[in-house]
Amino acid sequence: MGTRTEAGRRPERKLTRKGQETRRRIVAAAAQLMYERGVTEATLEDVRAAAGVSSSQVYHYFSDKQxxxxxxxxxQTQSVLDMQEPLFAELDTMEGLRRWRDALVEYQLRLQCRGGCPIGSLGSEVAETNPEARLAAASGFVRWEAAIRSGLQAMHDRGELDGDPEELALATLAALQGGLLLTQLQREVRPLEVALDAMLAHIAAHTTRG
Amino acid sequence: MGTRTEAGRRPERKLTRKGQETRRRIVAAAAQLMYERGVTEATLEDVRAAAGVSSSQVYHYFSDKQxxxxxxxxxQTQSVLDMQEPLFAELDTMEGLRRWRDALVEYQLRLQCRGGCPIGSLGSEVAETNPEARLAAASGFVRWEAAIRSGLQAMHDRGELDGDPEELALATLAALQGGLLLTQLQREVRPLEVALDAMLAHIAAHTTRG
DNA sequence: CAGATTTTGGATTGGACAACCCATTTTTCA
DNA sequence: TGAAAAATGGGTTGTCCAATCCAAAATCTG
Structure with a gap:
């Protein structure tokens, strides 16, 4: 694997319903295993077994591990965004931001602070050895940031927030990622709570009805 | 490698001056390679070659890769802390905090935003598969956080800062880590700048001479 | 200086894993 | 319904790499 520029990109193939389902099962199993163990420790043999397919299926649907x-x-990007989607719509009030914060904290608690951020963990692992994967993770974060910004922008447009929504959204995502990393390493949720609370307080300080 | 509980801990051995130097060379080479490529992609053969030693030396000084x-x-923890040490002493004023912020940004620029945080990257990679290494990284962060807290505590003790220095230090470290991750993935320094600026503004808002 | 200990060299082994192959079965669609 | 395309099964291969071994050289210590 490692650095691969362009070759091996699978041409759009015609997939039957069954084929799509098998492909989906492989991706889901791989996502789970890579989340739990990291990319390199998740072997294709593990993926194969977890997805309940034979070795040739994996290579039938993907040209290689890359x-x-x-x-x-x-x-994972889609999963992370989908999970938060109901909360994104309400990020244009402080109450909505706090519900979002609570949901993230709750979720980490449920996971016993394991795993960290699915995008962040993958991104960190591949950043220096795999340019294509790095860009994919970066683009996931761009989408995430846009969702946060959208809420803040709405507040701003209503005249309830001064301060740059772009910068606040980026800073919030950074605080979230750093909080998740520390939470994952310490196995306690406090870093995530404190990081998000600080950033929400910072935002609240810029609201007109502060 | 992977999960290893206790066995293989090398008993304190008597090392000659030459032995200490060789050991140091191996660790430094390994640190560099693991920083550039990640733990799993840095093979002991690479380390061996980079350190200019033979394969048996590596196993003479370390029982295994773990x-x-x-x-x-x-x-890496020591390196990161040593590098910032002159700046830590001045984290008890807003000016000192800003110089620290500038130095971190400068440093990332010099690295072309590559590599991320040496502790964070390692920690993220090993967090779910290697409890001992996870704890080691976590303890590195504890020391880092303590250094930041110490400055804020001094401000607090002088009555120039209200707000919990512990929480502010933890939130600042989280913002820094998240900023570094996003900077590493996007290959631009803005996420780090914005994240740190937001947190420093948050701290400044709690200073009496705001 | 001599015996013991530490350090070094290079070759080897055993296992794991990504990637490939060919044959067989199932599904599609004309 | 029958030929083409897609999906599946499982074995194989070649490589890479952590870990081990057997000496030999350098260094320490009494």
Whole structure:
């Protein structure tokens, strides 16, 4: 695997319903395993077994591990955004921001502070050895940031927030990522809570009805 | 490698001056390679070659790759703290905090935003598969956080800061880590700048001479 | 200086894993 | 319904790498 520029990109193939389902199962299994163990420790043999397919299926749907990895990053980005989607719509009030914060903390508690951020963990692992995967993770974060910014922008447009929504959104995402990393390493949720609370307080200080 | 509970801990051996120097060279080479490529992609053959030693030396000084990894985490923690040490002493004023912020940004620029945080990257990679290494990285962060807290505590003790220095230090470290991760993935320094600026503004808002 | 200990060299082994192959079965669709 | 395409099964291969071994050289210490 490692650095691969362009070759091996699978051409759009015609997939039957069954084929799509099998492909999906492989990606989901790979995502789970890469999340639990990291990319390099998740072997294709593990993926194969977890997905309940034979070795040739994996290579039938993906030209190599790299291509599977890219699919996993895409899949995790979508999962992370989907999970938060109901909360994103309400990020245009301090109450909504606090509910979002609470949900993130709750979720980490449920996971016993394991795993960290699916995008962040993958991104960190591949950043220096795999340019394509790095860009995929970066683009996941761009989408995430845009969702946060959208709420802050709405507050700003209503005249309830002064301060740059772009910068506040980026800073909030950074605080979240750093909080998740420290939480993952310390196995306690406090770093995430404190990081998000500080950033929300910072935002609140810029609201007109502060 | 992977999960190893206790066995293989090298008993304190008597090292000659030459032996100490060789050991140091191995750790430094391993630290560099693991920083550039990650733990799993840095093979002992690479380390061996980079350190200019033979394969048996590596196993003479470390019982296995796991033990070398732990030494590397220790080494990187010390490096990161040593590098900032002159700045830590001045974290008890807003000017000192800003100089610290500027130095971190400068440093990332010099690295072309590559590599991220030496502790954070290692920690993220090993967090879910290697409890001992996870704890080592976590303890590195504890020391880092303590250094930041010490400055804020001094401000607090002088009555120039209200707000919990512990929480502010932890939130600042989280913002820094998140900023570094996003900077590493996007290959631009803005996320780090914005994240640190937001946190410093948050701290400034709690100073009496705000 | 001599015996013991530490340090070094290079070759080897055993296992793991990504990637490939061919044959067989199932599904599609004309 | 029958030929083409897609999906599946499982074995194989070649490489890479952590870890081990057997000496030999350098260094320490009494």
């Amino acid at each position: 291509e599977l990895l890219l699919a996993v990053i895409e899949y | 033990e070398l990894l732990l030494a590397v985490i220790e080494y």
